[in-house]
Amino acid sequence: MRIDVLTLFPQMFESPLNHSILKRAQDVGLVQIALTDIRDFAADSFRKVDDKPYGGGPGMVMMPGPVFDCFEHVQKLSSEKGRVILLTPQGQRFDQAKALELSAENRLILIAGKYEGFDERIRIGLGAEQISIGDYVLNGGELAAMVIIDAVVRLLPGALGDEDSPKDDSFSDGLLEYPQYTRPEVFRDMKVPDILLSGDHAKIAEWRKQQALERTKKWRPDLLKDCDKK
Ligand code: 6GU
Numbered sequence: 746m747r748i749d750v751l752t753l754f755p756q757m758f759e760s761p762l763n764h765s766i767l768k769r770a771q772d773v774g775l776v777q778i779a780l781t782d783i784r785d786f787a788a789d790s791f792r793k794v795d796d797k798p799y800g801g802g803p804g805m806v807m808m809p810g811p812v813f814d815c816f817e818h819v820q821k822l823s824s825e826k827g828r829v830i831l832l833t834p835q836g837q838r839f840d841q842a843k844a845l846e847l848s849a850e851n852r853l854i855l856i857a858g859k860y861e862g863f864d865e866r867i868r869i870g871l872g873a874e875q876i877s878i879g880d881y882v883l884n885g886g887e888l889a890a891m892v893i894i895d896a897v898v899r900l901l902p903g904a905l906g907d908e909d910s911p912k913d914d915s916f917s918d919g920l921l922e923y924p925q926y927t928r929p930e931v932f933r934d935m936k937v938p939d940i941l942l943s944g945d946h947a948k949i950a951e952w953r954k955q956q957a958l959e960r961t962k963k964w965r966p967d968l969l970k971d972c973d974k975k
Contacts, residue, residue, distance in 0.1 A: 746850065746901060748778045749819045749827070750890050751812065752857040753794060755780040757887045767895060770904045778894065779822065783807075786814040795859070804861030812856065812867050819854060827852035829873040830893075831863065832886030836875030839893060841916035843876070847893070848900035855893065857886030919968060920961045923953035 750758065758780055761767060770776045784792045788810055795805040820827065828850050837843070847853060856873065868875065878889040898904055900911055915922040926937040940952050961968050 746776045746848075746898075747823055747825060747827075747852045748776060748894060748897075749822065749852070749854045750778070750780050750857065750894075751783050751815050751819060751855070752780060752887055752890070753783050753859050754857075754885070754887050755782050758891060761891045761895070766899055766904055770898050770901060773903070775901050775904055776898050779819075781815055781819050783811050783815045786811040786818065798861070806861055807858045807863045807867065809864045809866045809870065812858075812863070813870065816854070816856070816871055823852060825852035827854040829854045829871055830856065831868055831871070831873040831875045832857045832877075832889040832893075833863065833875050834877045834880075834882050836877035838880070839876050839878045839889075839896075841896070841914075844893070844896040845900060845917075848897045853897070855886075855890045857890045859885040916968075918957075919971065920957040921965060921968070923956040924960075 752758070758778075762771070762778055767778075771778060784794055787794050793808070794811045795807050798804070798806045816829075828847070830853060832855060856867075856871075867873070876889070876893065878892050883889060905911060911917060913922065924938075926941060930937050930942070938952075940948055943949070
């Protein structure tokens with residue numbers, strides 16, 4: 746997979762992309778992630794990329810010119826057309842199903858904006874879909890882009906040490922994950938449930954399913970409602 750990110754703050758990505766699973770996935774060639782600075786495509790010597798909104802109002806809006814020029818440059822970096830995604834709180838809410846869907850693509854082109862938003866002609870002209878990572882406002886799309894990259898890349902076959910592990914994650918079956926324990930067997934008077942020490946794999950699987958269902962009912966009943974709708 747190739748992921749391109751168009752951003753005004755490419756340096757923000759350095760640390761998250763250079764640690765742990767994301768770093769290894771790039772090192773072994775599962776994913777190639779390229780950052781391009783939108784400001785390099787500004788038309789003037791002040792490197793201006795935003796301007797006041799027509800009609801008045803507070804804040805600044807991303808100008809279409811630099812974003813279009815940057816996008817056209819980036820698109821030519823690979824023969825894959827790519828799925829174009831604008832990061833904005835107005836977007837469709839990102840979830841595990843969307844992460845799985847995006848992990849099947851050959852190329853993603855993520856566009857992160859700062860300031861109060863994008864000139865509407867960016868969305869229309871680029872034919873971009875819009876994604877939000879939740880119902881709150883961030884200062885820009887950068888952190889959202891990193892969240893999406895992290896969630897998508899860990900689903901690429903081979904990204905995790907153990908091929909089975911993403912299947913057991915919370916949300917992958919619409920439920921929260923069952924409780925996990927490791928050594929020691931007793932910690933500050935809290936004991937690991939006997940069933941996990943029993944060696945009876947069928948009983949353990951049944952217990953885990955039950956636990957996952959119970960904690961989803963208790964902590965995230967909204968997820969069960971979503972299940973009914975499906
Ligand atoms: Cl993608 N961008 C911004 N600025 N805020 C957000 C978001 C994105 N998703 C949730 N809040």
